[in-house]
Amino acid sequence: MIPQVKKSSNYVLCYTRMPQEDIIYSKKLAYSMHLAYSEDGKYFRDLNHNSGILFAKATNNENGTLNAKCLKSPYVFYMTEGIFGVLAVRIEADGGNDQQSKGKVLLFTSLDLLQYKEVGLIDLKGDVYVNDVFCKYDEDKEAYVISWSDDQGNYYKNYIADITSLTCASVMEKTEPFVVETVHAGIEGVVPRNVISVSQEVAHRLVCKLTVPINIKIEVLKSVVVMSEEELKTVKATAIYSDGTTDSKLVDWDTSGIEWNKPGRYIATGTVHQDHYVFPIAINRADPCIAKWNGKYYFIATNDADNNHTLYMREADTIPGLVKAEELLILDSSTYDGIGGLLWAPEFHIVEGNLYIFHAATSGEFLYEESHVMKLREGGKPMCRQDWSRPQRVVKKDGTNLCEAGETISLDMTNFEINGEYYVAWSQRQFMPVDLGAWVYIAKVDIKEPWKLTTDPVLLTKPDYGWANNHTFVDEGPFALIRNGKLFLTFSSAAVDATYVVGLLTADIDANLLNPESWTKTNYPLLTSRSMPGEYGPGHNAYVIDDNGTVWNTYHARPGVEGPRSSGIRRVHFDIDGYPVLDLSEYKDLDKRLAKVTIDVIVN
Numbered sequence: 077m078i079p080q081v082k083k084s085s086n087y088v089l090c091y092t093r094m095p096q097e098d099i100i101y102s103k104k105l106a107y108s109m110h111l112a113y114s115e116d117g118k119y120f121r122d123l124n125h126n127s128g129i130l131f132a133k134a135t136n137n138e139n140g141t142l143n144a145k146c147l148k149s150p151y152v153f154y155m156t157e158g159i160f161g162v163l164a165v166r167i168e169a170d171g172g173n174d175q176q177s178k179g180k181v182l183l184f185t186s187l188d189l190l191q192y193k194e195v196g197l198i199d200l201k202g203d204v205y206v207n208d209v210f211c212k213y214d215e216d217k218e219a220y221v222i223s224w225s226d227d228q229g230n231y232y233k234n235y236i237a238d239i240t241s242l243t244c245a246s247v248m249e250k251t252e253p254f255v256v257e258t259v260h261a262g263i264e265g266v267v268p269r270n271v272i273s274v275s276q277e278v279a280h281r282l283v284c285k286l287t288v289p290i291n292i293k294i295e296v297l298k299s300v301v302v303m304s305e306e307e308l309k310t311v312k313a314t315a316i317y318s319d320g321t322t323d324s325k326l327v328d329w330d331t332s333g334i335e336w337n338k339p340g341r342y343i344a345t346g347t348v349h350q351d352h353y354v355f356p357i358a359i360n361r362a363d364p365c366i367a368k369w370n371g372k373y374y375f376i377a378t379n380d381a382d383n384n385h386t387l388y389m390r391e392a393d394t395i396p397g398l399v400k401a402e403e404l405l406i407l408d409s410s411t412y413d414g415i416g417g418l419l420w421a422p423e424f425h426i427v428e429g430n431l432y433i434f435h436a437a438t439s440g441e442f443l444y445e446e447s448h449v450m451k452l453r454e455g456g457k458p459m460c461r462q463d464w465s466r467p468q469r470v471v472k473k474d475g476t477n478l479c480e481a482g483e484t485i486s487l488d489m490t491n492f493e494i495n496g497e498y499y500v501a502w503s504q505r506q507f508m509p510v511d512l513g514a515w516v517y518i519a520k521v522d523i524k525e526p527w528k529l530t531t532d533p534v535l536l537t538k539p540d541y542g543w544a545n546n547h548t549f550v551d552e553g554p555f556a557l558i559r560n561g562k563l564f565l566t567f568s569s570a571a572v573d574a575t576y577v578v579g580l581l582t583a584d585i586d587a588n589l590l591n592p593e594s595w596t597k598t599n600y601p602l603l604t605s606r607s608m609p610g611e612y613g614p615g616h617n618a619y620v621i622d623d624n625g626t627v628w629n630t631y632h633a634r635p636g637v638e639g640p641r642s643s644g645i646r647r648v649h650f651d652i653d654g655y656p657v658l659d660l661s662e663y664k665d666l667d668k669r670l671a672k673v674t675i676d677v678i679v680n
Contacts (some may be wrong), residue, residue, distance in 0.1 A: 080308075086279035087114040088189065088272050089258070090152045090162070093126070094264040095171075096645055097639060100605075101265070102462050104542035107146030108132075109162065111189065112261055113283055117271065120261040120659035123286035125606040125659075130192050130599055132166050132182060132542040139239055140512050142538065144545045147182060149208045151256065152189070152272050156213060160186045160507055161239065163209045163222065168195070169542065173205045173227070181209050181224065183239065188278060190285055192599050195242065200224065202235050202248050204258060210254050210270075223254045226626065278295035284652045288659055289317035291667045294348055296327070299676035305331050306555065313348050313673055315666060325349060325666070326624060327673060336369035339679050348671040355611055355635065356642030357399045362632040363488075363553065364643040366395060366620040367424030369431050373620075376406070376422045376433065377632075380641050384503055385409040385417045387435065395590065395622055395645070406433075406461045407450070414439040415448070415467055421553065423618060424493040427526045428499055431458065434500075435680050437467060443482050446470065447489040447502055449527035468527040470500075478529070488616070492524060492556035494585050498523055503552035513539055516567055516581075518589060527587025534590045536581060537567065543577050543601050544569035551579070553616035554596050557627070560654050565595075566602065568615035574637045576613035577601035578658060603631070607659035611644065612637050617658070620646065629658055 088111055108128030112120035118646040123129070133140040139257075147164040148171075155161045162184040163630070166177040179202035183195040200206065204226040206587045214221050222245065231253050234245040258268040259660040274372070293316040302308045308329050315323045327351040334342045343662045357365065358520040361377035363372075368374075375390040375398040386408045390401035415437045422435040431452040438445040448467035456463030470478045470489065475629040479486045489502035500521050539545040546569075553568035565581040580598040587594035619629035627648040632641045647665055649657040 085115045085117075085320075086274050088112070088118075088152070088274050088278055088279070088282065088333060089114065089118045089120050089261055090150050090269045091261070091263070092150065092269070093128075093657055094267060096265065101393065102546055102575070104144060104146060104169050104546050106265070107148055107167065107169075107171060108295040108542060109147065109150040109164065110246070110266075110320075111282065112263060112266075113279060113670050115349075118259065118513075120263065122263045122266075123282060124600060125604070126264060127604060127606050128543070128600060129190075129286070130162065130184060130544060132164070133194050134540040134545060136174065139510050141510055142540060142549055143511060143547065144542060144549075146171070146542055150270065151209055151211055151270055153211045154272075155185065155215075155239065158402045160189055161211070162186065162192065163198075163211050163423040165206050165209060165571075178205055179203055181206055181222065183242070188281055188412050189274070190281065190574070190599075191596070195240050197464060198222070198239065198242050198245060200232070200235065200245055200248055202229070202232065204230070208256070209303060223251065225253070236514055260305070281652070284319040284444075285655075287319075288657070288661070288664055289319040289321060289649065289651075290664045291315050291670065292318050293296060294667075294670040294673060296346075296673045298451065299678060301678045301680050302579075303680055304336060305329075305334075308344065311675065313346075315348070317649075321650065321652060323649065323665075324625075329675075330679075334679065335407070342673050342677045342679065344677045346673050346675070348666060348673060350600075350661065350666045350671075351396050351647075353396075353399070353645045355608075355633070355644040357645055358643040359635075360640045361643040362641035363421040363616040363618075363634060364630040364645075365423045365618040366398065366628070366630050366645075367431075368620065369424070369426070369458060371405075371545075372458075374424060377643055378420050378422070378641075383417065384419050387419050387422050388461060395620065395628060404459050404461070406459075406464060407435075407467070407577050409437075412466055413418045416440055418442060418445050420445070421488045421616065423555070425526075427491060427493075428523050430454075432491070432526060433464070434489045435467070435493060436485075436489070437561065441482070443507055445487055446479055446481070447486045447527075460558060465600070468525075470502075471528050471529065472526045472533075474529060475528075479504060479514060489551045489563070490555050490618075491521070492558065492563075494589065498526060499589060500526070500529070501554040501556070503550075503554070503567075504533075505550075511549075513545070515539075516551045516554050520590070534592065536565070536592060536595060537597055539569055541579075541599070543604070544579065546575040546577075546599065547571035554581075555618045557648075557656060558585060559627075559650070561653065563589070564656055566617055566656070566658075568617070571600065572613065572615070572641070574605050574634060576615035576616075577605075577613050578603035578617055578631070578635075580656075582655070600658065603658045608633075608661060610635060612639065613641075627656075629656075631658075
């Protein structure tokens with residue numbers, strides 16, 4: 077039986093889009109399933125910045141390379157199990173017919189229209205290309221009816237009792253033309269498909285997960301008993317957002333009317349504090365990373381101003397202080413033999429109380445780029461270049477180099493600790509004998525010498541979605557954020573132009589992180605050029621937690637489609653499931669009209 081959705085005013089439209097200019101919204105992005113929401117079934121608002129939610133996976137060739145795929149004509153329906161199904165026509169990345177999909181349609185399943193499983197191609201027993209598809213369940217026949225048309229305008233149908241079996245469809249029958257009922261939604265570039273009624277719970281999750289929350293209320297305690305000004309400074313405000321989530325914020329309290337040596341009741345006013353960062357905070361600085369070490373904050377990034385031949389650092393007492401802090405040279409491409417240009421993606425990591433910089437460097441040409449690690453000597457000063465060791469090249473557990481020089485490169489290595497064990501994740505790209513694109517791997521490392529792997533590398537992700545193979549097949553720049561029992565590993569994909577994006581892998585912290593099955597990859601990217609006006613190609617991000625427990629995301633983007641890669645910083649919010657939100661702008665984070673607060677202060 078198909079579940080009956082209670083009468084509700086919650087509707088979801090699935091659609092694809094018309095492609096725009098290749099650098100703005102290419103076919104690989106437009107030919108994916110998008111979603112829009114409506115409370116009346118007539119007026120729909122796009123979700124996820126009018127960007128794709130569901131993408132077809134690339135297929136694998138025998139030599140390991142990938143064939144990018146897209147989809148068209150998606151159709152959402154209810155399955156007998158009470159979950160959602162999606163049928164779509166798989167096509168080539170340029171929109172042409174996919175030879176492997178001839179006479180077949182692609183099936184996905186989903187519990188919530190947010191995360192999808194690609195089940196595979198259903199064989200419709202036809203030697204023609206499918207152009208359109210429609211599906212419903214026939215309770216009398218106890219089977220799904222898949223109605224479809226070919227590219228010549230002929231219409232057919234098949235019956236299949238177990239739709240996930242993929243191969244059990246009946247012989248196709250010619251039938252009368254069908255029309256997929258849809259709406260003419262006023263959404264940019266929309267190619268509308270069907271509308272489905274969903275429960276209040278499903279609708280709520282879709283809207284909360286796929287729209288950016290907005291600060292709607294600020295709450296503070298009505299009164300507080302304190303003994304000093306310093307004690308009052310610890311009293312925070314709670315920001316409440318449109319999705320029901322909250323964030324604790326500092327308040328800049330005005331205590332000029334309080335006599336601290338005279339017990340009594342006073343009224344204090346304050347302004348909710350918000351650090352202000354104008355993008356960009358550093359021009360020609362890509363792959364930025366901030367860390368706290370011995371009471372100071374440090375900033376480091378790839379230097380695009382000199383074609384990646386130097387690494388400079390900044391030091392300050394606070395994160396805002398880093399914006400205008402002096403830069404000092406830490407490493408260049410002429411100090412050591414074998415450490416040449418293309419000094420890429422430096423990251424600070426603390427391992428067993430020691431400070432390290434993980435970065436990539438080359439002994440010569442691009443094809444010799446490899447991951448390296450430098451260590452700050454005991455008692456050393458981070459801003460003194462002489463206090464850093466010579467970079468050590470990362471090696472496998474048998475002591476051999478991580479990659480074969482001149483054939484495979486490694487870069488963007490990151491480090492994190494879970495349950496007392498240290499892991500690294502990095503991007504690796506084989507160029508010889510064929511270019512496989514960049515894939516992300518994980519392994520454990522030696523605590524004392526974190527440039528030495530102690531386990532074999534395990535593949536975590538490769539660029540199999542259209543947003544990850546846009547202009548080039550790349551997954552790179554992993555960085556870990558651990559929160560509430562979850563490990564969030566963000567990574568960057570596509571070319572380092574305006575098509576660059578940030579994707580997400582998630583695992584439970586108690587899971588076997590060296591088992592790929594422990595990880596879930598979100599179908600769509602968290603951060604794209606559509607996320608923040610004026611910021612193009614956002615990616616290669618890293619996280620830092622300040623003294624107040626606030627999580628900040630450092631990243632690079634371009635101030636204009638052709639602008640230089642430049643660093644930015646923004647607070648990380650957490651959604652209804654505790655997952656990171658990377659596109660919460662300052663004005664949505666705090667409504668300035670709500671920032672003034674008052675509290676009764678009882679001086680004891």
